[in-house]
Amino acid sequence: MMRHAKLGTDAGRTGSLRMADLFRLYDWASTPLGKRETWPAVLRTTVDLMLASLHPMCVMWGPERIFLYNDGYAEILGARHPSALGLRTEDVWPELWDDLVPLIDRTFRGESCAFRDQPLTMMRNGFEEQVWYDFAYSPVGDERGEVVGLLNVTSDCTARVVAQRERDAAIERLRASEKRLAALVEASSDSLYSMSPDWQEMRTLQGRGFITDADAPSVRWMDEYLLPEDRTEVSDRIATAVARTEPFEMEHRVRLADGSTGWIFSRAVPVRDGEGRVTEWFGMAADATARHRALEQLRESESFMRGVLAASSDCIKVLDLDARLTFMSEGGKRVMDVSDFNAVAGCPWPSFWEGEGHLAAKEAVAAARAGVASGFQGYADTMKGNRRYWDVQVSPIVGADGKPERILSISRDITDLKVAEEARAVLAQELAHRMKNSLAMVQAIVTQTLRQAKSMEEARAAVGQRLSALGRAQDILTRSNFTEADIHDVVAAAIDPYRVVGDRISWSGPPLILTSQRALGLSLAVHELATNAVKYGALSNEAGHVAMSWRCEDGAFAFDWVETDGPPVVPPGSRGFGSKLIERIVAAYFEGEGHLDFNPAGIRFRLTGMPGSIAVEA
Amino acid sequence: MGQSFNPADVAVLVVEDDALLRAEAVDLCIEAGFTTYEARNADQAIRLLERHSEIRVLFTDIEMEGSMDGLKLAHAVRERWPPVAIMVTSGRRKVTKEDLPDNGLFFAKPYPPDDIVKALNGIAAQVMG
Structure with missing residues (x-):
């Protein structure tokens, strides 16, 4: 008790004392070991060896298993240090004693025992710390070979145990990760492949049904899977990836298992060994055919719609x-x-x-x-x-x-349609007007003819012929939309029914364009003159001639009808509609005068007028 | 007809640019017994009206060249010579009462000669009555 009290009062000091000092200060006489000077040589040697060692060691001595230890072991004892020194082991480690007894006894019978990786909680650094120690129990014999003590050599194996545990955990994590990866690969429908470091050889390919599997390594894989026209581009991309050792990534066409052409999205990464050398390329290829076809169809459809809209x-x-x-x-x-x-x-x-x-x-x-x-x-x-x-x-x-x-x-x-529609409406109106105008002319001709006719027969013949002359003039005007006609055409059409054998009727003059009204008027005049000539004048015998001529000079127009070689002319007793027509009406159309001369040698008619809208053709 | 007036006391001015139609219209009026003047455009017509105060009827076509067409002439005559009766004819246009001076008469071409004569007699009867 005194020892304890002493040590207890010196605890602050003895706590920092080295074990060698404690051994020196300790009251060994109060222990079964007795005074230190009386210790057997083997105990002294063992204690000296222990105190000199940097390894944590302890000794259990004698039948009481007196507990001795060095500085290293003090750390293991924690708060039990320094009072543990010199106690019986069962008092030092009461909680372990039952477990330790068989081992200690075995050692005292001469066996060596070792315990590895024993967990301990230490407070050596002021906080709870999980550590692991190896223990080795060795018997210590006296000169007669009797086992008198036990030397326990320990070592801190915390670092090894921690490293081991970390490795185990890492391995476990890796195993789980590999399991997940395997499941992922299995679940994926992507094709898997591996290539030689230079991609010359395809080592394996799992086609997943859409591409043909490659079971054996092949250097002809490009022929097998790629389209000839795509080989250069794919090769270039591979060469770039190999040269830079960067992942290869490309969407390209591929021959599908069914022989048709499809698309894959292919991505491969280099796999390296411990020295960083690429040992192979591992890749996955996803079937992008459906997406590509859908895109193509969409593009076609869009381009079609655009084309339709644009066209x-x-x-x-x-x-x-x-x-x-x-x-x-x-x-x-x-x-x-x-x-x-x-x-x-x-x-x-x-x-x-x-x-x-x-x-x-x-x-x-x-x-x-x-x-x-x-x-x-x-x-x-x-x-x-x-x-x-x-x-x-x-x-x-x-x-x-x-x-x-x-x-x-x-x-x-529909502007053109609208314009045409409007033009048609205008034309229809114009035609209606012209028709009414023609009807008015017909009415005037008929009424005038009837007013002066001597008989119904004469009237019928005259009306018929006059309307016929009007009709022929209309024919010519039709060619020019009823607006104008060339004087040659007008004269030729008017005289046509009276043409006789031989060159007895002639006409000459410069080309002249007549307005429709003047064309109709001149037609009627020529008709009246010709009718009279056939009945009484130059065309009533076999020898007479009719000569028509016209000119347009000094701003004046003149037309002449000259009959020659006909029967002698007798002036008519009364003037009919015919002479009124040619002398007054036609003259009015030409804004001039008409003069009929009953010359005995032959009838002459002269029409003079303003050129008006008469144009001289170039 | 038993007319109570002498048509020759009533003069008609025929305005028509087509010589053939004008000749026929003039003959028609003369045949009906009216003193008749003729003009081929509005300017001539105005000059005749200025000279001949006995003109009581203007019988004019609408489509004419010159400074006025027949409708404008009709309105101008009504303005300057209110007693002059107005008769208008056209082959081109449908003319309504609104287009004409009050009491103006319209005849679509081609017109029945008798309608003209009846109208002229009616006007003359009013003028003389």
Whole structure:
């Protein structure tokens, strides 16, 4: 107890004392070992060996198993140090004693025992610390060979144990990771392959059904899997990846297991050995065929729709529900003179329309918003200000919910049609007018003829012939849209029914264009003169001649009818419609005068007038 | 007809640019017994009206060259010579009452000669009555 008290009061000091000092200060006489000077040589030697060692050691001596230890072991004892010195071992380690007894006894019987990786919790650094120690129990014999003590040599194997545990954990993690990877690979539908470091040889390939498997290494893998025209590009990409030792990644065409051509997305990474040398390339290839085909179909479909839109010269537009322009087809931009769609994007569409068209456009938009298609026609300027006439169809574009979400407007330029329609209407009106005018002329001719006819027969013949002359003149005018005729054609047509054998009728003069009224008038005049000549004049015998001539000089027009070699002329008792026609009416058409001369040698007629709208042809 | 007036006291001015139609219209009026003047355009017509105060009827075509067409002439005559009766004819246009001066008459070409004669007699009866 005194020893304890002493040590206890010196605890602060003895705690920092070295074991050699403690041994020296210790009251060994109070222990079964007795005074230190009386210790047998083997005990002294063992203690000296122990105290000199840097290894943690302890000694259990004698039948009481007295506990001795060195500085190294003090750390293992923790708070039990320094009071453990000189106690019986069972008092030092009461909690372990039952386990230790058999081992200690075996050692005292001469065996050596070793325990590896024994866990201990230490407070040597002021905090709880998990450590591991190896223990080796060796018997210590006296000179007679009796085992008198036990030397326990320990070593701190914490670092090894920790390293071992970390390695075990790492291995376990690796194993789990490999298991997951294997499951992933198995679950994936991607093709797996491995290549030689230079990619010359394909070592394996699992095709997963879409590419043919390669069971044996092959240097002809390019022939097997690639399309000839793609080989250069793929080879170049491989060469780059190999040269830089960077992952290879490429989407390219491939021969599929069924012989058709498909697409894969292929990615491979280099696998290195411990010295960093590439030993192989490991890759995966995903089947991208369906995506590519879908893309191609989409592209084709888009290109088709674009082509259709671009080819149409209709102006195809899409409006939002507020009637603002959001799209215009290529053809539409062409016909609307739109060079940059941004200039009109977002513009309110009805404002492109003038007058009634503006109202019609607004109504059509309102109808489309209500889900009803409609159409109208109207004028609208192109962006360059060209006024065009459009036929417009406006329809709702219905969304998935069945409600109109946008508006389709298709405008067709029907300006030409409109112009033609208007021209036709004008022409029809003009024809109606001309016809009525002709009827009025016919009425005048018939009434005039009847008014002065001596008999019904004479009237019938005269009316027939005069209308026939009018008809022939109309034929000529028809060629020029009833506006004008050449005087040669007019004269030739008028005289045609009176042509007789031989060159008895002649005419000459410069080419002249006559207005329709003058052409009709001259026709009637020639007809009247010819009829008279056939009845009474130069064409009533076998020898007479008729010569017509005209000229246009010094701003005056003159036409002459000269009969020669006919029977002697007798002036008529009364003037009929014929002479009124040629002297007054035709003269009025030419804004001049007509003079009929009943010269006994032959009838002469001279028509003079203003050139008026008569033009001289070049 | 038992007319209570002498048509020769009533003069008609025929305005028509087509000589043939004018000749026939003139003959028609003369045959009906009216003193008749003729003009081939509005300018001539105005000059004749200025000289001959006995003209009581203007019978004019619409389509004519010159400073005025027949309708303008009709309105001008109504303005300057209100008593002159107006008769208008055209092959081209449908003319309504609104286009004509009050009490103006329209005859589409070709017109029945009797309609003209009846109209002229009616006007003469009013003028003389």
